[in-house]
Structures are given as structure tokens and as C-alpha cells.
Amino acid sequence: MSAATSVLPAAAAPARRGPGLPLVALLILPIAAVNALGFLAPVLNLLRMSFYEAQATGAMAEVYTLATWATVFGDGFYLALILNSVGVSLAITLLTLACSYPIALYLHRASGTWRTLLLVLVISPLLTSAVVRTYGWIAILADQGLVNNALAAIGLSRTRLMFNLTGVIIGLTEILMPYMILALLAGFGRLDPRLEEAAATLGAPPCAVFRRVVLPLTLPGIALGSLLCFVLAVSSFITPKLLGGGRVFLLATEIYDQAIVTLNWPLAATLSILVLVVFGAALVLYTRALRAML
Amino acid sequence: MDERPIAPALKVLAALMFLFLLAPLVVVVPISFSGDRYMTFPPSSWSTQWYGAIFADGRMVGAFWTSLALAAVVTTLSLAIGLPAAYALVRLKPRGAELLGSLFTAALLLPTIVLGLAILIVFARFGLLATFPGLVAAHLVVTLPYALRVLSTALSTLPIAVEEAAATLGAPPLTVFRRVTLPMMRSGLIGTAALCFLVSFDEVVLSLFMTGPRIATLPVAMYHRVEQQADPLVAALSVLLVVLTLAVVLVVDRSAGLAKTFVK
Amino acid sequence: MTAGTGYLSLSGLTKRYGEFAAVDGLDLDVPRGELVAFLGPSGCGKTTSLRMIAGLVPATAGRIVVGGRELTEVPTHRRDMGLVFQSYALFPHMSVAKNVAFGLEMRRVSRGEIAARVREAIALVHLTGKEEHRPGQLSGGQQQRVALARALVIRPSILLLDEPLSNLDAKLRDEMRNEIRDIQRRLGITAIFVTHDQGEALTMCDKVAVMNAGRLEQTGTPVELYEHPRTAFVAGFVGRTNRLKAVARDGALELAGQRLAAPSGISGTVEVMIRPHRVALAADAAVVAPGHHGVAGTVARATFAGDILQYDVDVAGQIVSVEAATRGGERVLEPGRAVMLSWRPQDLFVYASAR
Numbered sequence: 001m002s003a004a005t006s007v008l009p010a011a012a013a014p015a016r017r018g019p020g021l022p023l024v025a026l027l028i029l030p031i032a033a034v035n036a037l038g039f040l041a042p043v044l045n046l047l048r049m050s051f052y053e054a055q056a057t058g059a060m061a062e063v064y065t066l067a068t069w070a071t072v073f074g075d076g077f078y079l080a081l082i083l084n085s086v087g088v089s090l091a092i093t094l095l096t097l098a099c100s101y102p103i104a105l106y107l108h109r110a111s112g113t114w115r116t117l118l119l120v121l122v123i124s125p126l127l128t129s130a131v132v133r134t135y136g137w138i139a140i141l142a143d144q145g146l147v148n149n150a151l152a153a154i155g156l157s158r159t160r161l162m163f164n165l166t167g168v169i170i171g172l173t174e175i176l177m178p179y180m181i182l183a184l185l186a187g188f189g190r191l192d193p194r195l196e197e198a199a200a201t202l203g204a205p206p207c208a209v210f211r212r213v214v215l216p217l218t219l220p221g222i223a224l225g226s227l228l229c230f231v232l233a234v235s236s237f238i239t240p241k242l243l244g245g246g247r248v249f250l251l252a253t254e255i256y257d258q259a260i261v262t263l264n265w266p267l268a269a270t271l272s273i274l275v276l277v278v279f280g281a282a283l284v285l286y287t288r289a290l291r292a293m294l
Numbered sequence: 295m296d297e298r299p300i301a302p303a304l305k306v307l308a309a310l311m312f313l314f315l316l317a318p319l320v321v322v323v324p325i326s327f328s329g330d331r332y333m334t335f336p337p338s339s340w341s342t343q344w345y346g347a348i349f350a351d352g353r354m355v356g357a358f359w360t361s362l363a364l365a366a367v368v369t370t371l372s373l374a375i376g377l378p379a380a381y382a383l384v385r386l387k388p389r390g391a392e393l394l395g396s397l398f399t400a401a402l403l404l405p406t407i408v409l410g411l412a413i414l415i416v417f418a419r420f421g422l423l424a425t426f427p428g429l430v431a432a433h434l435v436v437t438l439p440y441a442l443r444v445l446s447t448a449l450s451t452l453p454i455a456v457e458e459a460a461a462t463l464g465a466p467p468l469t470v471f472r473r474v475t476l477p478m479m480r481s482g483l484i485g486t487a488a489l490c491f492l493v494s495f496d497e498v499v500l501s502l503f504m505t506g507p508r509i510a511t512l513p514v515a516m517y518h519r520v521e522q523q524a525d526p527l528v529a530a531l532s533v534l535l536v537v538l539t540l541a542v543v544l545v546v547d548r549s550a551g552l553a554k555t556f557v558k
Numbered sequence: 559m560t561a562g563t564g565y566l567s568l569s570g571l572t573k574r575y576g577e578f579a580a581v582d583g584l585d586l587d588v589p590r591g592e593l594v595a596f597l598g599p600s601g602c603g604k605t606t607s608l609r610m611i612a613g614l615v616p617a618t619a620g621r622i623v624v625g626g627r628e629l630t631e632v633p634t635h636r637r638d639m640g641l642v643f644q645s646y647a648l649f650p651h652m653s654v655a656k657n658v659a660f661g662l663e664m665r666r667v668s669r670g671e672i673a674a675r676v677r678e679a680i681a682l683v684h685l686t687g688k689e690e691h692r693p694g695q696l697s698g699g700q701q702q703r704v705a706l707a708r709a710l711v712i713r714p715s716i717l718l719l720d721e722p723l724s725n726l727d728a729k730l731r732d733e734m735r736n737e738i739r740d741i742q743r744r745l746g747i748t749a750i751f752v753t754h755d756q757g758e759a760l761t762m763c764d765k766v767a768v769m770n771a772g773r774l775e776q777t778g779t780p781v782e783l784y785e786h787p788r789t790a791f792v793a794g795f796v797g798r799t800n801r802l803k804a805v806a807r808d809g810a811l812e813l814a815g816q817r818l819a820a821p822s823g824i825s826g827t828v829e830v831m832i833r834p835h836r837v838a839l840a841a842d843a844a845v846v847a848p849g850h851h852g853v854a855g856t857v858a859r860a861t862f863a864g865d866i867l868q869y870d871v872d873v874a875g876q877i878v879s880v881e882a883a884t885r886g887g888e889r890v891l892e893p894g895r896a897v898m899l900s901w902r903p904q905d906l907f908v909y910a911s912a913r
Contacts, residue, residue, distance in 0.1 A: 027382035030375040031398055031438055038435035039401045042412035049415060099311050106308035109300050121312070125319060127539050129496040131516045132532040136318025138524045139325050144334035146321060177315050206301070235405030238498055242520055252407050259411050259503065269415070272408040279405075455647035458614050461634040462641040463661035463712060470635075473660075477651040 049269035068266040072274070082274060085251040088169065089233035095173045096180045096229045097222060103177075104184035104221075105214075108191060126178045130238045137171040137243060138162065163245035171243045176232055180225040187221015219293050227286040231279055251275055319536065326529040333524050344530040354531065357515035361495055364426070364511060368433045368494040369487050375434070376441030376486065381471075383442075384449040395446070399439035409435065410503035417504065424506030432500045437490040444489060448482025449475075488546040492539065565590035565748050566611070566716055571620035573606050580606045582772040584620070588750070588765075593742050595759035596752045598769035599795070604752045607769070608718050611750065613637045624715050635664070640709030644721040646701045648693035654680065654704050655689040661712035679711035682741065699730045706738065710745070717742065717749040723758060735762055756796050760784070768792050790829050790909040799831045800878050803911075811908065814874035818851045819903060827911045834881040836905040839869060841891060843898045852900040853878075857893050871899060 053065045072078045107118055125133060140146045141161040148158040161167050191214065199209045237252035244253070251271060258268035321335065329339030348354055379398065383391045401409060413432050414423070422428030452475065460470045476483075498513040505514050512535075520528055564587025571584040581603040588594050596604035609615040611622055613634035622629045629637055640661075649657050658679050662672045680686055683703035693701055702722060709717060722738070723731045739762050742749050753759050759766045760780040768775040768783065768791070776788045787793035794801065804813040806828045811818045813830065838850075846852035855873035862868075867888060869880045878899060891897065 021388065024382045024386050024388040027378035027386075028394065028398075031379040031442065034375065034431070034434050034438055035398050035401070037416075038413060038431055039404075039409070042409070042416040043404070045416055046408070046412040099314060102304060102307040103311045103315070106300065106304055109304075118312070121316065124539075124543075125315065127492055127496070127543065128319065128536055129498065129513050129516075131498055131513050131520065132322070132535060133318045135516075135520050135524060135528050135532055136320075136322045138520065139321045139333060139335055139529065140317060142333065142335075142524065144332070146335040149335055171318075174315060174318060177311075231405070235407050237407055238517065242517070252405075255407055255411060256502070259414060265411075265415055268411050272411050275405060275408055453645060453647065455643045455645050456649060458612075458634070459641065459643060459647040459708075460649070460660065461614070462612055462637070462639055462718075463708065464635050464638070464664035465660070466633075466635050469664070474649060478649075480651070 046269045046272060049266055050273055052266045052269075068270045071267065072270050078271075081249055081251060081254060082278070084249070085234055086278060088165065088250060089230050092169055092172045092176065092233045093226050093230045095169065096176045097226060099173060100177050100180035100184060100225065101222075104181050104188065105218075107181070107185060108188045109193070122178050122181050125175075130175060130236075131242075133175055134171055134239045134242045137167070137174070137239075141167050141170065141243070162243055163247050165244070165248055167243040168240045168248050168250075171239045172233055172236060175236070175239055176229045179232060180229050183225030183228050184218065184221040187224055188218055190220075191217050220290060223286055223289050223293070227282055230282050234278055235275060251278075322529045322532045322536075325526050326533045328526040328529070330526070333526050333529070337526075344526045345534075347527050348531055348534070351527070353510070354512070354515055354519075354527075357510045357512040360426075360509060361512040364429055364433065365491045365494040367430055368437055369490045371430065371434060372437045372441040372490040373483065373487060376438055376445050377483075380442055380445035380449050384446050395442070398442055401435050402439045406436070406499040410500045413500065414503040423504060424508045426509065429501065429504050429509070429511070432504050433494045433497055436497065436500065437493050440489050440493060441486050444486045445479070445482060448479050448485075452478050484546055488542050492542060564588045565625055566750075567621075567623045568607075568611070569621045569623075571607065571610060571622065572618045573603070573610060573615060574618040579772045581610065584774055586767060586774065586777065588748060590748055591746045592764040593739070593749045593751060593762065595763040595766045596750060596769060597756060597759040597766050597795070598754065598775075600754055602769040603772040604754075604769050605720060608641075608720055608750060608752050611716070612639050612641050612718055638712070638715050639718055640712055640714030640716070641718040642702075642705045642709050642720065642722045644724060646693075646705040646725075648701055648704055648708070650693055653690050653692060654685065654696070657693065657704055658708045658711050661708065665712065675711055679707040682710070683707045683737075698726055699734065702726065702734060706741070710741070710747075715748070717747050719749065719751045721752055721754070723753070724755075738762070760796070766796075768795060770795075787831075787907060790831065790907075793831045793907050793909070797833060799833050799907075800837075802830050802832075802873075802876050802878065804828050804830045804908075806908065814853050814855070814876070816853055818853075818906075824908060824910055829909045829911050831907040831909070832878070832901055832905055834868070834879045835883075836901050837878065837880045838900045839871070839880045839882065840898045840900070841895065843896070845898060846900045849903070850900045851903055851906060852898055854896065854898055857891050857895045857897055859893060860890050862890055869897075871897060873899065 050068055051064045051066065053067050103122070107115060107122070110118065138145070142148070143158060143160075143162070145161075147161060151158055161170070195213055195217070196209050199213045200206075204212065235252050237250070237256055240248055240250050240253050241256070244250075251274065255268050255271045255275070258264045258271065325333060325335060325337060326344055327340050327342060328334075328337035328344065329341035330337050382388065383395055388394075404412075410432075413435065417423055417428050417432070422431065456478065457470050457474055460474045461467075465473065496513060497511070498517060501511045501514045502517065505511060510518075512531075516528055516531060519525075566586075566588040568584050568586045571581060571586075572579065573581040584603075584607055586594075596607060598604045606615055610617045613629070613632060617630060620630070649660065652660070655676055658676045659672050662675060667675070676689075677686075680689060683706055685700060685703050685707065688696065688700065693704065696704065702725075705722070719738070723734055726734060735758060738751075751759070751763055760783075763780070765777060765779055766783055767777045770791045776783060776792045778786075783792060783796045787796060790801075793799055802813065804811050804827075806812075806824045806826060808825075809819075811828070811830070840846075843854065853873055855871040855878065857869055858872045858877060859870040860867070862884075865884060866881050867884050867890065869891070871878045871880055880899065
């Protein structure tokens with residue numbers, strides 16, 4: 001119901017009307033076709049696929065079986081993989097929040113051209129490929145990279161920052177920051193500087209103002225940003241692949257390997273559905289948390 | 295508008311975090327001018343050899359042209375398919391328009407890794423893998439929701455009275471659309487085109503599932519290159535890509551206003 | 559319903575949205591060359607009626623006939639009406655000249671003639687020299703003139719104006735009011751003017767159709783509406799008025815304990831209305847002209863407003879507002895002072911109570 005036809009209360013469709021249904025059908029036919037063939041059918045097929053049986057050759061028997069599901073839940077490796085992915089994603093979410101909050105708060109208070117410029121700086125990484133940004137992190141974290149060469153220059157020993165979990169966490173944290181900052185900013189609407197001034201006049205020292213006024217008011221933004229980043233962290237795989245160097249195992253990287261390398265599509269499909277289940281759980285937690293806040 | 299001072303501690307903290315946020319993009323620039331054979335930072339000598347190396351690398355050049363052609367075709371199709379759909383849903387308001395709108399944008403809610411796998415399995419059966427049409431179709435699945443969303447917003451914010459005025463002056467519906475609606479949607483159309491172009495040109499995950507030895511997009515070629523050897527060639531390429539992105543953004547900003555297109 | 563006698567003839571025109579009737583059985587005949595106002599509060603159906611005439615809203619029932627041609631099912635772009643929108647609705651991407659030329663291009667008028675007629679229309683609204691400006695570069699009043707020129711240049715069978723003055727400031731509004739009226743007279747064009755401002759309707763239009771809740775309350779000349787309002791709604795909406803409760807019995811009216819002569823045929827609780835400046839106020843109880851109604855009261859509040867002196871008078875618990883032009887030298891009566899109100903019987907309107 002947007003800027004509708006007129007002055008009148010929006011109500012049931014007018015009795016006499018122009019071109020009507022055939023025209024609508026014609027206009028949405030192309031998008032419906034792309035949607036059906038590129039989205040609906042593949043996703044439904046994915047569900048079906050998880051009940052197929054994989055064979056050593058990579059072929060599939062078109063026989064319905066729970067074998068794949070049994071493997072996933074029976075094998076300690078996959079359970080650990082799921083828990084590990086969730087744990088790492090949570091850690092990344094918290095780090096992203098900690099790094100993004102100061103920027104968001106600063107942007108909320110800044111004004112004028114300066115603010116616009118900084119906002120563009122926040123948005124511009126979103127428009128750059130994840131491959132490019134991950135490459136930048138390789139340049140910083142590699143053995144001959146910025147950090148290690150700097151450490152060596154001041155006489156400290158080099159440390160392994162890449163091809164391990166540390167590198168993946170650092171890289172993903174930075175890559176997800178723009179999403180978190182934008183979500184936080186969207187949620188900062190209720191944060192009126194006069195409230196902080198009021199708290200200060202009532203005798204609250206700065207840290208109490210933050211803890212008792214600023215933080216509670218920004219909780220909805222925090223919840224939204226965290227949901228978004230968690231979901232993106234669970235499903236991202238370019239950065240874990242490149243910065244993890246094949247030594248970091250997460251759900252998303254495993255799905256890719258099973259699909260492209262091992263060609264075990266039923267297993268990849270099953271793991272994909274588990275990713276969606278994790279999403280669902282996160283969404284439920286988010287709505288609960290939001291309701292508790294309001 | 296009254297200015298309130300920002301606490302120095304917050305300024306310092308925000309500055310540090312900005313540094314962190316921009317570090318990977320900034321660090322790429324000096325490396326691209328490295329004179330070394332391998333990537334080290336800081337480089338021991340300087341040259342423009344890696345920029346030259348890009349153009350000598352047949353695979354990279356081929357991948358660039360593939361990506362460019364792909365993005366151009368995908369952008370054109372996104373507008374051609376998205377515009378009629380947006381018009382139907384916003385202006386003709388069929389029953390269940392909102393439901394259809396959410397269905398047509400639902401693909402964006404799905405993680406690309408899941409979407410990529412789902413498309414891989416179905417497209418494999420139709421022999422669409424590692425083909426240009428297959429890539430176009432896969433990219434359309436993610437660009438069309440953006441196109442539909444931006445175009446619908448652009449359409450619904452147009453003052454409908456202007457179109458009615460054209461009708462009262464004797465313009466039949468198609469003429470109204472061509473002479474009045476389309477020109478007034480100009481900034482929305484440019485924004486949509488830029489967004490679809492960038493999304494398609496930068497898309498990696500779906501493309502990784504869809505490409506093979508026969509055909510690769512630039513981001514996929516870069517991904518494989520980084521996977522094998524993270525040499526300064528990728529840095530030079532990254533700089534060129536950032537410049538290209540900036541150029542697109544500037545064009546959009548000039549003709550449509552960046553804020554209007556991306557923030558909202 | 560048969561088609562009426564007017565140039566524009568509406569019969570049984572109805573617009574229903576589900577159960578809600580936005581316009582309910584509108585019958586109206588407008589003779590050629592007249593300017594008729596659709597007057598009413600917001601939501602009364604006046605704009606919907608106008609949009610049905612223009613074909614922008616399909617009618618649920620009823621007929622629209624212009625110059626003997628049935629238009630009810632004709633799409634907007636073939637109706638040949640000029641509509642001036644409240645928001646002006648100029649094409650933002652076209653120059654003033656292009657805006658004005660649009661309707662002529664749609665009619666496939668030759669290039670030379672378009673140029674001449676556009677020049678003429680722009681001169682008519684005093685915008686010569688602004689041809690190449692974009693609408694965004696013009697002031698509100700100038701945009702209004704472009705909208706008027708654009709609607710007139712096609713020589714429409716009917717000119718429709720939808721609250722054309724409501725976005726202008728007061729001074730400009732007076733100016734445009736006279737200008738629109740002059741142009742309409744000079745071109746002899748039949749026009750409908752939608753407004754919620756009774757001042758605009760009374761001063762500009764040949765006839766006024768007062769609408770309320772989707773229905774036509776009364777159609778007439780401004781004088782007829784003001785002097786002989788047929789319903790309480792019209793009396794209240796056109797001009798200012800006092801609304802009082804009274805009881806009608808045996809051909810007499812009991813108001814504030816006094817019996818006044820009243821029109822027969824009404825009995826029970828009634829609503830009576832009297833315009834503030836048609837009430838005479840005297841400090842002396844004896845001064846009631848023969849044949850006039852007289853009612854006693856006490857001053858509740860006195861307000862001196864320069865050109866007028868205004869009293870709120872308490873008449874047995876009901877407040878009657880009284881106004882008189884100042885002539886100099888009056889004494890302002892104090893609150894609490896006993897006064898006598900009087901008026902000519904024909905100035906008192908009596909309506910059966912809305913129930």
C-alpha cells in the first residue's frame with residue numbers, strides 16, 4: 001500500500017478496471033520464470049537431494065534413504081563441524097560488534113560533509129569484491145606480510161597469522177564490519193544526545209551514562225547487526241578458504257568441498273539444510289531477544 | 295543544529311577501527327607497485343611490472359572480458375525483466391502483490407553458498423554448467439531481486455498525478471509510460487543498472503559453482519590465483535577493480551545521487 | 559434517469575469502495591460556459607466526482623454526458639478534458655513550453671500550429687520569457703499558471719480544477735482567483751472548480767454544488783445558498799452561523815422561553831440558525847422593530863476587533879454570537895449587562911433536528 005491512486009481510503013478493487021489480470025500475468029511472467037527455475041525448483045530439489053544416497057563413484061541412486069542424515073548425525077566429525085562453525089561465527093560476531101560500535105557511535109554524532117565522507121568509506125568496502133579484500137588481508141597477515149615484517153623489524157619473532165583460525169577470524173571480522181555498522185546506525189535512531197545530557201545533569205559519570213542510557217537504547221541495533229553478521233559468518237566461505245588455506249574446517253567450506261571436490265551432492269545438500277536450520281534458530285533467538293527488549 | 299563535542303576517547307577508538315576497516319584496501323596499493331617476484335610488505339623495490347603482467351596474462355584478460363560481457367548482459371536483462379514486473383506489482387496492484395514481491399526477492403535471504411549448490415545440482419542436469427547462458431541465469435537469480443526492489447521503490451515514489459495529467463492531455467497508457475514514467479524514473483534506472491552491474495561483476499560464490507576450466511569470470515580467476523600464489527599481480531588487478539568500482543559509483547552519483555541509490 | 563439538459567450532465571453518478579459510498583447518486587446539469595464549484599469538507603466526495611468526470615476513477619454506476627456525447631466508458635485520454643491538479647503535476651523533465659505542447663502533440667497538431675498555440679497560451683497566463691525553464695525553477699504561482707496553460711491549450715470541452723489554489727499563499731491566491739475567473743469568462747469555457755473553501759466558491763463561481771458525505775446537499779447561485787440554505791449542513795458550511803436548539807409546537811417556536819412565529823410543518827426539537835451580523839443588539843429592552851423577533855439575554859463576552867464589535871450573548875444557557883460593524887463612538891457593553899437581540903424572521907433558518 002504505497003503512494004496509491006488518490007485521496008480515497010484504500011479499499012477493495014474498483015468494480016470496473018482497465019487491462020486486469022492477463023496483462024499482470026504477462027508482465028510478471030519473465031521474473032516468475034527466473035524465480036521458479038533459478039530459485040524455487042533448485043531449493044526444493046536440494047531438500048529432495050538430502051534424502052538420496054551417495055555412491056563412491058559420485059553418482060547417486062535415486063532411492064530415498066536417510067543414510068546421509070544418519071552419516072551427519074552419527075559421525076562425530078560433522079557434529080563437531082557444526083558446533084565449531086557456530087562457535088567461530090559467534091566469536092566473529094562479537095568481535096565485529098566490538099570493532100563496529102565505536103565507528104557507528106561516532107558516525108551517529110558526527111555531522112555534515114565529514115560524516116557523509118566517512119559513511120562513503122564505510123559503504124565502499126561493500127562494493128569491493130570479497131576476494132580483493134581477503135587478498136589485502138593476506139598481504140597484511142602473511143609470513144612476509146606487513147605485521148610479521150614489522151615484528152621482525154623491531155626484533156620480535158614472527159608469528160603464524162594465516163592458514164589458521166586466527167587469520168580467518170581477523171579477516172571475516174573486517175569484512176563483516178560494514179554490515180554491522182549500517183545495522184547499528186539504523187538502530188541508533190532513538191539515541192538522542194539530550195538524554196545523555198539529562199543523565200549527566202542528574203549526576204551520572206560518563207561510564208554510567210554509557211552503561212545506563214546509551215547501551216540500553218542501542219540494544220535493538222545491536223541485536224539486528226549481530227543477527228546479520230552471524231548469518232553472514234556462518235555462510236561465508238571465500239575468506240575461510242583463502243585465509244584458512246584448507247586447514248580451517250567450517251560448514252560453508254565443507255559444503256563447497258563436498259559439492260565440487262568430492263562430488264557428494266546428497267551430503268552437501270544435507271549440510272546446506274543444516275545451515276538453514278542454524279539460520280532459523282538464530283532468527284528465533286533474535287525475535288525473542290527483541291521482544292524482551294521492547 | 296547545535297554541535298555537541300564528541301569525547302576524545304571515542305574519536306581515538308573510532309579512528310583505530312576505521313584504520314582496521316580500511317587496512318586491506320589501502321595495503322593493496324603499494325603492493326601493486328612492487329618490483330619483487332613474490333609478495334612481501336613493504337616491497338624491496340618498486341615497478342609497474344605487475345600492471346603489465348595483467349595484460350600479458352591471457353587467462354586474466356579472457357576472464358575480464360567474460361565478466362564484463364556477463365555483467366552487461368545480466369544488467370540489461372535485469373532491467374528488461376525487472377521493470378515490467380515492478381510496474382505490474384506497484385501500478386496494477388494485483389491481488390497478492392505483496393506476496394509475489396516477497397517471493398521474487400526471497401532468493402536474497404538464502405545464503406549464496408546454499409543457493410549456489412542448489413543451482414549447481416539443477417543446472418548440471420540441463421548441461422548449463424560452465425556455459426555463458428548458465429552464468430547469466432545464475433546471476434539473474436541474485437540481481438533480479440535487487441532490480442525489483444529498487445525499481446519498485448522508484449515507481450512507488452513517483453507522483454502519480456503527473457501520469458494522470460498526461461492521460462487527461464490525451465496520452466494513451468503506453469505513451470504515458472514512455473514519455474512520462476520512464477523519464478521520471480531516470481535516477482532509479484541508473485541506480486538499478488549500477489547495482490546489478492556491480493553485483494554481477496563482483497559475484498564470486500555462485501560463479502565458483504558454475505564455472506569450469508572452459509569459462510571463468512574475473513573474480514573466480516582471481517580466487518584461484520590467490521589460492522595458488524598470492525603474488526602482486528592480484529594486487530594490481532585489485533587496484534584496477536577498485537578504480538572501476540569508484541568510476542561506476544561516481545557515474546551514479548553524478549546522475550542519480552549516491553545517497554539516494556545505496557542508502558535507504 | 560434520463561440525460562439532463564446541461565452541457566455537462568451527470569446522472570446517478572456513484573462511486574462505491576466496498577460498502578463505503580464515496581459518491582452517492584450525484585445528479586447535476588452544468589450549462590455551457592458556466593463555472594460551477596464543488597464545495598464541501600474533505601472526504602465529501604467532491605474530488606472523487608471530479609476524477610470520475612476526468613475518467614481517472616471508474617464510476618460504479620451512473621452516467622456522464624458532455625455535449626450529448628456519452629463519456630462514462632471512454633478512457634481518460636479520449637475524454638478531451640483539461641484538468642488542473644492540486645499539486646500541478648507538471649512534467650519535471652520537460653520545459654515549460656514542452657509541458658504546454660504535450661497535449662497538442664498527443665492530438666497530432668502540426669508543428670507550426672503547436673508553436674503558435676503554445677506561445678499564445680503562455681502569454682495568456684503571463685509567462686512569456688519562461689518558455690525554456692524547467693518546472694523546478696519556477697515559483698508555486700508560476701507552476702500553477704503553467705498547469706493552467708497546459709490544460710487550456712488543448713481547448714478542452716470542460717476545464718476541471720482540483721483545489722488549484724490550496725498550495726498558494728494568501729496574497730497569490732486572491733490574484734490567481736481573479737485571473738482564473740477572467741480567463742474562464744473570456745474563453746467562455748465550461749468549468750468545474752473543486753474546493754473546500756466557501757469563500758473561493760462564493761466569490762468565483764456562477765453556481766455552487768454543496769456536497770456532504772457523498773451526496774449533493776444543494777445546488778444554486780451563491781446568493782441562493784447564502785440566503786436560502788435548504789439544509790442545516792449548507793447553512794453551517796456556507797457563511798458563519800449560530801446554531802441553537804429550540805422546540806417547535808403548534809406553528810410557533812419556543813426559544814429561550816419566548817414564542818416566535820415559525821414555519822409550519824415542523825414540530826419537536828429543531829435546530830435554528832442565524833447569522834451573527836443579521837442579529838441586532840440593543841441595550842434597551844424596548845427596541846424591537848415591529849414584525850421582528852426579539853429575545854432577551856446577557857452579555858457573556860465582548861470583543862473589540864477593530865472593524866467589528868463582537869458579543870457572545872447568553873440566551874437562556876445558549877450562546878448567540880452577534881457582530882456589528884463599528885462606526886465609531888460605540889460603548890463596549892460589559893459582561894453581565896442585560897440586552898435585547900432582534901432579527902427579521904426570514905433571517906432565521908429552522909431545520910428538523912438531525913437524529
